[in-house]
Amino acid sequence: MQWIACPPTPLAWIEFRELLLQLLYSPALLLPLVALAAALLAWRLRLSRARLLAFVLLLPLAISTIYSPEATTLLEAWLHQQMPAPGAPTTAVPVVVLVGRGSDMAAATTAAAAERFGQGVVSAVYVSGDDRSTAERLLQLGIEPSRIAGDSCARTTWENATLTNRWLRQHHPGAPVLLITDSWQLPRAARAFEQQGLQVIPIAADPTLSPSQHNRLALRETAATLLYSLQGRM
Numbered sequence: 001m002q003w004i005a006c007p008p009t010p011l012a013w014i015e016f017r018e019l020l021l022q023l024l025y026s027p028a029l030l031l032p033l034v035a036l037a038a039a040l041l042a043w044r045l046r047l048s049r050a051r052l053l054a055f056v057l058l059l060p061l062a063i064s065t066i067y068s069p070e071a072t073t074l075l076e077a078w079l080h081q082q083m084p085a086p087g088a089p090t091t092a093v094p095v096v097v098l099v100g101r102g103s104d105m106a107a108a109t110t111a112a113a114a115e116r117f118g119q120g121v122v123s124a125v126y127v128s129g130d131d132r133s134t135a136e137r138l139l140q141l142g143i144e145p146s147r148i149a150g151d152s153c154a155r156t157t158w159e160n161a162t163l164t165n166r167w168l169r170q171h172h173p174g175a176p177v178l179l180i181t182d183s184w185q186l187p188r189a190a191r192a193f194e195q196q197g198l199q200v201i202p203i204a205a206d207p208t209l210s211p212s213q214h215n216r217l218a219l220r221e222t223a224a225t226l227l228y229s230l231q232g233r234m
Contacts, residue, residue, distance in 0.1 A: 001145040003132055006153035014155060024223070025216050027067055031060040067215055075218035082187035082225055082234070087176075087199050093123045094178040094201060095168065098150075099160040099189060100130030101182060104207050109180045110134060112205035114141035122178055123147070124171070128164050129154030157189050157224070158233055165196040182206050184217040188225045191234040 023030055038059040042052040065071055096113045098106070116122050125143060127135045127150030135150050149167065154160045168175060176199035181189055183204035190202045209217075228234045 001135060001139070002149035003135060004151040004153060005132070006151065011155065021220060021223070024219055027064060031064055034060045034063050066219065069211060069215075072211070072215045072218050075222050076184070076214070079184060079187055079218065079221055079225065082191070083202065084187070084190050084194055084200070087201075090176055090199060092175055094121070094176040095172050096122045096125040096178045096180060097160075097164050097193075098125065098127045098130065098134065099157065099179075099181050099185070100128065100134070100152075100154065101185065103133075104209075105182050105205075106130065106134045106137065108182070108205040108207040110137045110141060112180050112203060113138060114143060116178060116180075116203075117143050117147070123175065124149065126150055126164055126167060128160040129156075157185065157192050158228075160189070161192040161196045161198070164193070165198055168198070176201055178203060180205050182217065184221040185224075188221060188228055188234065192228065195233055 023033075035056050038056045039052065042055045047055065096116055098109045098113060100106075101109070113122075113125050117125065124147045125135075125138055127138070127148070129151065131152060132150075135148050138148050139145060149171070151163055151167075154163050164177070168177070177193055178201045179186070179190055179193060180203045183206050186202050186204050190200045193200045225234070
């Protein structure tokens with residue numbers, strides 16, 4: 001098994017991003033801050049006491065709807081619409097690519113990778129930006145060590161695509177990517193990989209999650225998709 005290990009190098013902007021996301025995931029923290037911001041804005045606009053009170057009450061109430069099941073459904077539908085159009089059929093043997101998404105996702109993605117490998121339709125598996133344990137899980141599922149490679153270096157989806165592309169050029173030039181990740185990240189990841197000039201075959205593999213986990217992933221990926229669009233990475 002080929003594995004590239006990188007020492008942890010925290011980046012300030014990633015830590016700040018995670019802090020903002022934790023705030024977004026915590027309505028008990030976010031909504032009081034929204035109410036405070038609304039009160040300050042209303043005071044700056046010199047609104048009447050009745051309008052100030054209405055503003056302070058209604059704005060947090062409006063924001064709170066993003067945590068509802070209906071909002072989750074709408075966000076998931078919007079994310080699905082961002083999936084790139086299927087590419088032209090190819091006879092080249094694809095390489096499975098898994099990206100780091102945590103242990104819960106790894107259980108689902110490695111199972112899907114092993115299933116495709118067992119069907120004899122892929123030549124290798126590359127794990128990007130994840131713990132080595134994910135690659136070792138593939139070994140336990142019966143994939144030969146010589147067919148597994150990966151890195152623990154990528155910290156973002158864009159770096160997943162960049163490092164994967166670099167490895168593919170060296171070991172499997174021209175091979176399409178059978179990209180397996182959760183359905184929330186899949187559209188953004190597929191577009192990021194396509195930006196690297198790779199042909200992508202997207203496959204969704206989702207574990208059983210609670211409604212709150214669905215909402216959290218929908219919020220996270222909506223924010224990330226909008227950011228990638230602004231950066232020209234989609």
